[in-house]
Amino acid sequence: MSFQTGVRSRPDLVVEAADVTDVQRAITQGLPVSAQATGHGAMSSDGGVLINTARLDHVHIDPQARTAEVGAGVTWDGVVREAARHGLAPLSGTSPTVGVAGYTLGGGLSPLSRRYGYAADHVLSVDIVLPSGEHRRVSADDEDLFWALRGAGRSFGVVTSLRFKLFPVDRILGGSLTFDPARFPEVLQHYRKWTDEVPDDLTSALALTNFPDSPGMPPPLRGRKVLRVVVVGGEEPALEPLRRIGVLEDTVRAMRYADIAAVFAEPTTPHGFQGDAVVATDLDPAAAADFADLFDPGAEHAMFLVVHHLGGAMATPPTPANAVGHRDARFLVRATTPVVYPAAAGLGALHSTMIEKLGRGSKRRMLNFLFGDAPQQAATCYDPADHRRLTELKRRIDPTNLIRPARGI
Known part of the structure; x- marks a missing residue:
């Protein structure tokens, strides 16, 4: 079952791979191939072979080398827990249930990314079954393919495991500052200016959310509208400019990095969602006033608008370089709505219009933040x-386009 239930796929064959040999057999059937572990980024498709890698679930931590080697079916909660036993942390995402492989191959935006870069920047090797059926460990010696896998890796084969760096992060500042949602345009303007000055070890995101008064919403949130800035890292003094503009609730505290997912409170139950996101070099706070009606708790759908502060170490390409794009971007602006299948008509256009206006007309996007059937x-x-x-590399490695992930090359 996919985590994303808002779209439906009808493959001809589903293979639950227990080892590399299973993956090789599935690829050599001659049918179009896609792969998933958790299905957070699943798209509707018909036909072909779907390889489920969830059973490739090994995790090995080397505390001396500060590395992890994990199977393609592993989710972030398992890696975070094992690394924390040694005072280490991976560049994990905000959701503990997201698969490590898909997240990392698409770039990987972490709460630690302003400090250390994208998750893809710190991959040391990738084990992959190529369209030919060959199983290969790809590292820096294979310049072109190693470059491509770290940022566009789902298009070139089926990954079976990854090896990547860990970082000496145990305790960290984390939590949120909550503001009056009626002040969204003003708070957004302050947030934009504040991000000009914050240190690279501080990651943050501003989120405006409405929760309709409907049975499907959690009772504590039902009928509410919430505006908050989530922060991870940095030091307390860096938060004072935001606190001075009027905070309704302040939950920022020192905590274990292993517990950081609780700060973001991402849903862990499979559900449908539709969304879109752009990366932008700047924001237009004046556009925020245009969206007030969309965040009325009386609206039919919940709406999540999130502005992530990028930059820091993400702006610098790693050595060796990889395919992660748009490193000049300062913000990721994304809109998401929980939906049932099929998605509500017009939601995609609504999301795109909203984020592109807020992102000053940007149409540049990030692979891991293309949701649903957008x-x-x-x-x-x-x-x-x-x-x-x-x-060009795809044509050389996969001339018949055998590997067909959602939004592939």
Whole structure:
């Protein structure tokens, strides 16, 4: 079962791979191939082979080398727990149930990314079954493929395991500052200015959310509208400019990094969702006033609008370089709505209009933040020269387009 229940797929064959040999057999059937572990980014499709990698679930932590080697079916909660036993942390996402492989191959935006970079920047090797059926461990010696896998890796084969760096992070500042949601345009303006000055070890996101008064919503949130800034890292003095503008609730505290998922409180139960996101070099706070009606608790659908502060170490390409795009972006602006299948008509256009206005017309996107059946293609996620290089490599490695992930090259 996919975590994303808002779209439906009808493959001809589903293979629950227990080992590399199962993956190789599935690929050599001659049918189009896609793979998933948790299905957070699943899209509707018909036909072909769907390889479920959830049973490839090994986790090995080397505390001396500060590395982890994990199977393609592992989710972040398992890696975070094991690394924490040694005072280490991976560049995990905000949700503990997201699969490590898909997240990392698409770039990987972590609460630690302003300090250390994208998760893809710290991959040491990738084990992959190529369209030919060959199982290969790819590292820096294989320059072109290693470059492509770290940022566009789902298009070139089926990954069976990853090896990546861990970081000496045990305790960290984490929590949220809650504001009056009626002040959203004002708070957004303050937030935009505040991010100009914060240190690289402080990651934050501003989120405006409405929860309709309906039976499907959690009782404590039903009929509410919430505006908050989530922060991870940094030091207390860096938060004072935000606190001075009027905080209704302050939950920021020192905590274990292993517990950081509780700060974001991402849903862990499979559900349907539709959304879109753009990366932008700047924000237009004046556009925020145009969205007030969409965040009325009386509206039919819940709406989540989140502005992530990027930059820091993410702005610097790693050595060796990888395919992660748009490193000049300062913000990721995303909108998400929980939906049932099929998604409500017009939601996709509504999301795109909202985030593109707030992002000053940007149409550049990030691969891991294309949700549901939104029509945006992978080309929007990369710089043009990099996309051409990826396309040429895809033609060499997979001339018949056997590997067909959602929004692939």
